Amino acid sequence: MENNQGVLVACHECDALYRREPIPVNARANCTRCGSVLYRQIPDAMNRCIALYLAALMLWIMANSYPFLSLKVGGLVEENLLYSGGWALYKFGMPELGVLVFLTSIVFPFVTITGLLYLLIPLRFSHVPPFRGRVVRVVTTLEPWSLIGVFFLGTLISVVKLQDLATVIPGLSLFAFAALLFVYSGARANFDSELIWADKPNLREDGLGGSTSVVNCHTCGMLHLRDTHPERCVRCDAPIHFRVEDSLHRTWALLGAATLMLIPANLYPVMTVTKLGKGDPSTIISGVIDLMHAGLWGLAFIVLLASIVVPVAKLLTLSFLLTSVRRGSQWRPRDRTLLYRVTEVVGAWSMVDVFLVGMLAGLVSLGFLATIEPGIGATFFGGAVILTMLAAHSFDPRLIWDGMVSEEDDK
Ligand SMILES: [Zn+2]
Numbered sequence: 239m240e241n242n243q244g245v246l247v248a249c250h251e252c253d254a255l256y257r258r259e260p261i262p263v264n265a266r267a268n269c270t271r272c273g274s275v276l277y278r279q280i281p282d283a284m285n286r287c288i289a290l291y292l293a294a295l296m297l298w299i300m301a302n303s304y305p306f307l308s309l310k311v312g313g314l315v316e317e318n319l320l321y322s323g324g325w326a327l328y329k330f331g332m333p334e335l336g337v338l339v340f341l342t343s344i345v346f347p348f349v350t351i352t353g354l355l356y357l358l359i360p361l362r363f364s365h366v367p368p369f370r371g372r373v374v375r376v377v378t379t380l381e382p383w384s385l386i387g388v389f390f391l392g393t394l395i396s397v398v399k400l401q402d403l404a405t406v407i408p409g410l411s412l413f414a415f416a417a418l419l420f421v422y423s424g425a426r427a428n429f430d431s432e433l434i435w436a437d438k439p440n441l442r443e444d445g446l447g448g449s450t451s452v453v454n455c456h457t458c459g460m461l462h463l464r465d466t467h468p469e470r471c472v473r474c475d476a477p478i479h480f481r482v483e484d485s486l487h488r489t490w491a492l493l494g495a496a497t498l499m500l501i502p503a504n505l506y507p508v509m510t511v512t513k514l515g516k517g518d519p520s521t522i523i524s525g526v527i528d529l530m531h532a533g534l535w536g537l538a539f540i541v542l543l544a545s546i547v548v549p550v551a552k553l554l555t556l557s558f559l560l561t562s563v564r565r566g567s568q569w570r571p572r573d574r575t576l577l578y579r580v581t582e583v584v585g586a587w588s589m590v591d592v593f594l595v596g597m598l599a600g601l602v603s604l605g606f607l608a609t610i611e612p613g614i615g616a617t618f619f620g621g622a623v624i625l626t627m628l629a630a631h632s633f634d635p636r637l638i639w640d641g642m643v644s645e646e647d648d649k
């Protein structure tokens with residue numbers, strides 16, 4: 239503990255520098271400038287994290303071994319496994335979408351969970367695991383793309399939507415998956431990246447040598463002096479940059495591409511429901527209207543929010559932030575940072591429609607009774623969501639603060 243005297247920490251959203259002071263148990267230290275969380279004090283965080291990630295791993299194995307959902311029509315029972323949704327998309331000639339569903343709902347969560355266990359268990363016994371930096375980099379890259387919660391919501395919506403078509407029987411895997419969602423979120427909430435780097439504390443106050451300009455490693459939070467910083471982080475070996483390189487241009491380009499993708503995503507059908515030989519293609523909007531006609535207002539609202547309101551709001555918000563940074567705007571930097579944070583968190587929930595289509599297609603292949611086939615609109619929509627997520631990642635919120643002129647003395 240005394241080893242941590244004068245250790246520094248930089249806010250990853252506005253780059254303000256702080257001394258890492260001891261704080262009460264269960265408390266959070268927030269950045270006084272932009273309000274984002276700097277670090278937390280979690281009692282016994284190491285053991286808690288290991289226990290939760292071990293439980294998550296077990297639930298993941300269960301979720302992948304037992305039946306997920308079964309459909310019953312007359313005497314016909316159709317059993318489905320967790321990966322059926324991704325597999326159905328693949329089979330219907332939409333491999334890219336199938337792979338996307340498979341990766342974000344099954345593979346990435348698994349890699350994140352096992353990667354963290356690989357790091358934490360040896361460190362718990364004071365051993366440094368080989369390739370620590372590399373594993374940390376893989377985990378931090380994949381974590382934002384582990385969409386367990388979004389996938390679960392898509393599954394629940396598909397269950398409700400299928401009520402009138404067949405009897406839906408939840409399998410053991412579905413319950414394991416629901417538990418996985420809770421345990422995984424709990425594990426993430428208890429995790430602090432300093433757990434992994436206890437033996438390599440961050441830069442200290444006396445190491446600054448009068449300089450206040452530092453480069454913050456985006457992967458592990460290690461600080462380097464701006465003037466003499468190496469190409470790669472001294473702690474985790476990730477490439478480091480003072481700011482995300484060419485952030486404005488890249489974000490604009492990704493936003494433009496996402497906007498283009500949203501047009502066909504809304505014009506082409508996302509799926510075709512064939513009942514008793516009669517096909518009925520539906521677009522995102524007509525899907526929402528169908529839900530309303532069926533009296534499922536809550537679901538209609540969720541799908542409308544996730545598939546139309548969120549993507550459009552995200553495009554507008556990021557465009558606004560980009561324009562404000564380019565103009566050197568002085569307007570409410572704290573609120574603009576908050577706006578960015580919300581955009582980044584909410585964006586992934588738009589994927590719910592893609593998971594829904596995959597799930598429905600995977601579940602409903604009852605021969606002549608009914609089939610649900612994914613449509614090309616879903617691929618465009620999935621592409622648009624991925625592009626907006628990438629755009630949000632490539633925007634550097636610290637640019638908002640770099641443009642502030644008279645802000646230095648309100649610490
Ligand atoms: Zn801050």
Ligand SMILES: [Zn+2]
Nearest residue numbers: 455458471474
């Ligand atoms: Zn690093």
